[in-house]
Amino acid sequence: MRVPLTWLREYVDFDLSVEELVRVITLHSQEIDGVYRLGVPEGEVVVGELLTFDRHPNADKLYVSRVDVGGSEVQIVTGADNPHAGARVPVILPGSRLADGTKLKKAKLRGVESYGMMMSERELGLSNEHDGIMLLDEGYGVGRPLEEYFPVSEVVLDIDVTPNRPDLWGMIGVARELAAILGTEFRTPEVSFGTGGAPTGDYTLRVEAADLCPRYDLRRVSGVDARRKAPVEVRRWLFAAGMRPINAVVDATNFTMLETGQPIHAFDAEEIVGGIVVRRAREGERITLIDDSVRDLDPSMLLIADEERGRAIAGVMGGEEGEVSEKTTDVLVEVATFDGRNVLETSSKLGLRTDASGRFERGLDPEMVDFALDRVSMLLERDAGGSVAADTLSEYPEPVGRRELKLRVARAGAILGVAVDAERAARDLAALGCEVESGGEVLTVRPPTFRRDLSREIDLVEEVGRLVGLDRVPETLPQTSLPGGLTDAQRRRRRLRHVLADLGLSEAMLYPFGPARWNGSFGGSGSGLALANPLSGDLQYLRTSLLPGLLDAVARNRAFGAPGGGIFEVGNVYRRSGREATPGTSRAFRLRGERAGDEPEEALTGVVELSKVAVVLDGDVRPAGWNADALRAGFFEAKGIVERLVPGADFERADPSELPFLHPGRSAVVKVGGESVGWVGELHPAVAESFDLRVESRKVAALELDLAACIVDPAPEFTVFPNVPSVARDLALVVDSDVPAGELLAEARRAGGGLLVGSRVFDVYEGEQLPQGKKSVALSFVFQSDETLTDASVDGEMERISAALSQKFGARVRG
Known part of the structure; x- marks a missing residue:
């Protein structure tokens, strides 16, 4: 979530440096992935008026202009061709520093001196527009600092929001969180608009897949002008938050999504046949999306359709037909809640990830729909000139309610390892949106519907701990009576x-x-x-x-x-x-x-x-x-x-x-x-x-x-080295081919008695010199005793071994 700080200050007041703010949020809530700066963080940007605008004498693609910057004139060389004499433009003067670290100096371009630079919207951090100089209207006073009209610099925090906190995917949620951490108040925008537009009731709404769509609200706004641009502050905040400004209608929906965390979609009402139908896609159904891709759907996917065809993939992306264009004058605004798991599965199947799907799949609060719909209606009236309908079509059969939990203050202290004050815990939880009833050392807590992650007592303990500050928990080694070391x-x-x-x-x-x-x-x-x-x-x-x-x-x-x-x-x-x-x-x-x-x-x-x-x-x-x-x-x-x-x-x-x-x-x-x-x-x-x-x-x-x-450490045994020579004998036996040589060797060891100190198989042969189904196994033996062995004693051992093998396996000595 990219959070422009000037936008954040619209909802909560704080007097912290960027470094202090990063530390506070990191210690008490979420990690910060990055800090970005846009516009002109150091220096002066003023409103200038072009007195002359002529071609460069030594370059075909450069222009030389004389600019009044309020009481003085400066000469500026530019490569943009859209300014004209009499135009008012933003001018950055030498000594100022851009967001990328560039420090502006006096320059000489192809032999002509240039003092300062006229700015594009991208250089001011307003949008991606960089094809020409930003042209200001006559409401901007010549020589006045541009900062008087809108901020010319922006600091953006990139917050790595954990999946269990979808409420932090909106500016209001971030402001609420920061206010709770700082112990201050936060505010939400006041919403008001007229209701003289064409009725929403001219259309119908039917939800056929209520299990995948817990809530769906639809409101009509007529008379909009989709060719208008949104106000500068809306466009610059959208751009700073990572979205591309498009037009007043689309920007109103995106602005409200970033503000509330609730995705919003607008349909061209004139393209909708009969009304909106929320249903599962049919087998083999296809839809062309706004990115011009054609997607094959299946019945596991939720589709927003009219009476004739699909218009959008619910929670993922809108379709090409029925999308807002420059000709749109009448819109149907959708604010809905979709099943998060279904949106995730649909997005994964299609290989399509969007800002909307990323929010829906985490599980949104159906109770946010009312405010989001009113907020976007206000913006469409204010910025796009629309007229809002007095009626709203809504399907919300099972409203969600607050769950009730108990928090034992003593238990929280035992878990956190630091004393917890009941009043402080109640105040902190209330700041997060919870309803809290104090009962001495046990608090009754009803978390808000946008905090579905608070479902157990331990979740409340974590909230209390992080607001107090886990960095304040003393470091103590665990007490144990067990000795150290490895297990067996x-x-x-x-x-x-x-x-x-x-x-x-x-x-x-x-x-x-x-x-x-x-x-x-x-x-x-x-x-x-x-x-x-x-x-x-x-x-x-x-x-x-x-x-x-x-x-x-x-x-x-x-x-x-x-x-x-x-x-x-x-x-x-x-x-x-x-x-x-x-x-x-x-x-x-x-x-x-x-x-x-x-x-x-x-x-x-x-x-x-x-x-x-x-x-x-x-x-x-x-x-x-x-x-x-x-x-x-x-x-x-x-x-x-x-x-x-x-x-x-x-x-x-x-x-x-x-x-x-x-x-x-x-x-x-x-x-x-x-x-x-x-x-x-x-x-x-x-x-x-x-x-x-x-x-x-x-x-x-x-x-x-x-x-x-595996026994890799048998108990060591010491054997006395003999001081007499050993005697080696070999024995070649003919046995059936299916007799394992290992069993022959094992039986020979059992029969060998105490004189046999070594034995092994050194040859196995099957071939023409042996009958069919027979093989030859050659065994080698080593005999040894405390005294020097005689041939007679060794021969006796060999005979006993041969007899044992003959009796058990039918082996005969090979001649």
């Missing part, structure tokens, strides 16, 4: 991050939201939960896996030329709980943390939140060094990280239908105690291609684990 869960997460960083990986911190394309790439694991109100079109879903976000990050890294690397994230994923939450109990839990019984959180929200850790390895994770080979992404490299994070983990071949985003032959499910705790594997080529990661010589491997399964 926080320590686990921190150690996990440190371990992964020590492995050479970089941590990523990503949004928990993602685009719809994740769904197709990841099937069940990547399909997110749709958000009702997403931040943007690319963040429509809550993630159910950390992997998609990490792959997007890897793709961005590649786009910047990264040869590879490893990244990880520790975060949360979201799954449906499988239980539908009751709307009432779910809302109470989200807003106030209330539970009707012992229901778990997922039963109240419908969503389960799970903690995960994920890693993605891409290409050359670590380049080759002088004493180490390069580490390249692959299944076994990722599997090694899993073994570091989850000691004792078992790996089982993954079902491609459950993990379709992984390579079917290079992936595994991670299990602990028979329960799945995650997965590991190389990325499926099709998924890699969908993320622009498909390079034949460059693999992408990934893993995702339950955070609870």
